Amino acid sequence: MQEDKRIRIITGHYGSGKTEFAVNYTIKLSEEGKKVAIADMDIVNPYFRSREKKAYMEKLGIRVVAPLEGAANADIPALPAEIYALMQDSSYDVVLDVGGDAVGAKALGRYFDYLSRGGYDMLIVVNANRPNTGSPESVVRYIEEIERAARIPATGLINNTHMLRETTLDDVLRGQEVVEEVSRVKNLPVKYISAVESVAAQIPKGLQGEVFPIKMYMRPEWL
Amino acid sequence: MAKVLMKGNEAIGAAAIKAGCRFFFGYPITPQNELPEYMSRELPKVGGTFLQAESEVAAINMVYGAAGAGARVMTSSSSPGISLKAEGISYIAGAELPCLIVNIVRGGPGLGGIQPAQSDYFLATKAAGHGDFRLVVLAPASIQEMTDLVMESFDIADQYRNPVMVIGDGMLGQMMEPVELREPKKRDLPAKDWATTGTAGRNYRNVINSLALDPAELEKHNLKLQAKYREIEKNEVKYEVYNCDNPDIIAVAYGTTSRIVKNVIGKCKEEGINVGLIRPISLWPFPYDVINEYADRTKAFLSVEMSTGQMIDDIKIGANGKKPVYFYGRTGGMVPEPDGIMAEIKKILGGAK
Structure with a gap:
């Protein structure tokens, strides 16, 4: 985590678990003593967005940039100007939680002037249990569409293959095969293997990527 | 698959x-x-x-x-x-x-x-x-x-x-x-x-x-x-009956709300309160007979909804006056919290004693 670039863009296929990873990653960064900010740039999803955890993260000392209070549920693709502050203020470690697919990645386009200078990592979250990203070829296609829309290249992969509360080690390992193949084809490193804590503890050594145990912050306890 | x-x-x-x-x-x-x-x-x-x-x-x-x-x-x-x-x-x-x-x-x-x-x-x-x-x-x-x-x-x-x-x-x-x-x-x-797929030589037309x-x-x-x-x-009546063997109260809920109630049932068990659930799967036709049958086995019904109480009338028709029907709900896009439902259940059962 410490080696990742200052601006971490979390993107990927729709429903791959980007927001859950982004929120976990942000909280972990903050626990390591960093001055952290997260921006909810999801212009696609109407529910389960990181802005829903604003109060919780702010209590942890994290700066949360999200659409204005009254507009959080406005169903319009508006991004706050404050995101520019995060691009410019290098005292912050920044996580950008981007909406899914190419349509969500489009939101990155307007920050091209900042991002094209480098200084960012764009991590692609992959869940091989989703119907449209079950094979390396389909993941590669998604990555290329996202890169085109974002106008910047991806720099790493996250294997986030899961089945929610039914996740087993097999899910993670099957996803790892897909993601490692994508890694070879696209010449991108596998940066993280994320899984709920109980499954993460079982992941064997020797796989590409750092094991990243996550909590389910976004899912209500009754679900 | x-x-x-x-x-x-x-x-x-x-x-x-x-x-x-x-x-x-x-x-x-x-x-x-x-x-x-x-x-x-x-x-x-x-x-x-x-x-x-x-x-x-x-x-x-x-x-x-x-x-x-x-x-x-x-x-x-x-x-x-x-x-x-x-x-x-x-x-x-x-x-x-x-x-x-x-x-x-x-x-x-x-x-x-x-x-x-x-x-x-x-x-x-x-x-x-x-x-x-x-x-x-x-x-x-x-x-x-x-x-x-x-x-x-x-x-x-x-x-x-x-x-x-x-x-x-x-x-x-x-x-x-x-x-x-x-x-x-x-x-x-x-x-x-x-269906209007052509007469195919028939001497009459289908009319919709x-x-x-x-x-x-x-x-x-x-x-x-x-x-x-x-x-x-x-x-075509469809429903689920859950934990209704010996209930103090039966919640009636469908969809997402029924899942929250199932969570509440677990929490209530820890405190010695037995909550049942009747979950209508077909809202029409409504499982009136099931409600009526279980009215003999519970002290009361509680309708739990993400509305201001639109299912209460149907539960009352089913209960046919045998038992009171209470209501707990959130509306306008708010999702009921397990704690809120549990507090309501305690209030009802406390009052019934």
């Missing part, structure tokens, strides 16, 4: 296509947009047609046309959009056409908001349009059940020549769960010999119509519809 992780809205689309639906007509509205988006991508791959109409009114009338020609067809929307479709739904019911209407409910009234609600219970079960008609209304509580019911709904629609509504709150449309597409139990479906200017004729048509509805009431 192995299990995959799907969002509710996508899963509805996948199930519909698997059930042979080849036509989708609709107009976008949050929180169900992933469904038309899915259909626009997937229907052309199987030779089907996705068409975004110029309005909900147009969309539902396209459904009328395709259903009249005997096709498996569906539309979807969210609350305000369903209101716009109301006239067409009544025409479809009047003309006895099978189709699926999906309503992913959001907070109302009016334009309301985009967060989840169950405040279209009245609309779905009592007044989806004008006139004496009924929709079969199915309310899943998980993505798996949603796909099962979507697939079955096309068969139910064809069997009775009646529109079916699958109703889910926005949460069910948006949340993800593991799902596997499964064929429903085979039904013996009648041939669609009424809901206009009948002769009142005696129209009454006769209504009585025929009513006979059909009695048949549906007899055959």
Whole structure:
């Protein structure tokens, strides 16, 4: 985590678990003593967005940039100007939680002037249990569409293959095969293997990527 | 097929296509947009047609046309959009056409908001349009059940020549769960010999119509519809009874709310309170008999809804005065918290002592 670039863009296929990873990653960064900010740039999803955890993260000392209070549920693709502050203020470690697919990645386009200078990592979250990203070829296609829309290249992969509360080690390992193949084809490193804590503890050594145990912050306890 | 992780809205689309639906007509509205988006991508791959109409009114009338020609067809929307479709739904019911209407409910009234609600219970079960008609209304509580019911709904629609509504709150449309597409139990479906597919040499034409200017004729048509509805009431009631062996109180809840209640049941057990759950899966026909039967075994019923209490009347009809019916709900897009429901249960049981 410490080696990742200052601006971490979390993107990927729709429903791959980007927001859950982004929120976990942000909280972990903050626990390591960093001055952290997260921006909810999801212009696609109407529910389960990181802005829903604003109060919780702010209590942890994290700066949360999200659409204005009254507009959080406005169903319009508006991004706050404050995101520019995060691009410019290098005292912050920044996580950008981007909406899914190419349509969500489009939101990155307007920050091209900042991002094209480098200084960012764009991590692609992959869940091989989703119907449209079950094979390396389909993941590669998604990555290329996202890169085109974002106008910047991806720099790493996250294997986030899961089945929610039914996740087993097999899910993670099957996803790892897909993601490692994508890694070879696209010449991108596998940066993280994320899984709920109980499954993460079982992941064997020797796989590409750092094991990243996550909590389910976004899912209500009754679900 | 192995299990995959799907969002509710996508899963509805996948199930519909698997059930042979080849036509989708609709107009976008949050929180169900992933469904038309899915259909626009997937229907052309199987030779089907996705068409975004110029309005909900147009969309539902396209459904009328395709259903009249005997096709498996569906539309979807969210609350305000369903209101716009109301006239067409009544025409479809009047003309006895099978189709699926999906309503992913959001907070109302009016334009309301985009967060989840169950405040279209009245609309779905009592007044989806004008006139004496009924929709079969199915309310899943998980993505798996949603796909099962979507697939079955096309068969139910064809069997009775009646529109079916699958109703889910926005949460069910948006949340993800593991799902596997499964064929429903085979039904013996009648041939669609009424469809407007050409006379093929016959000496009469099939006519799809809901206009009948002769009142005696129209009454006769209504009585025929009513006979059909009695048949549906007899055959198609679906429900789940959970933890109702020796309950202090029985909660009645459907969809997302029933899942929250199941969580509450576990928490209450830890405190020695036994809460049961009756979960209507078919909102129409409503499981009145089941409520009536369990009225003899509980002190009270508690309706838990994401509305201001639209299901209370049906529970009261079922309970038939045997036991009191209480209510707890949140509305406008707020989702009930387990703690809130639990506090209400304690209040009721405390008062009953």
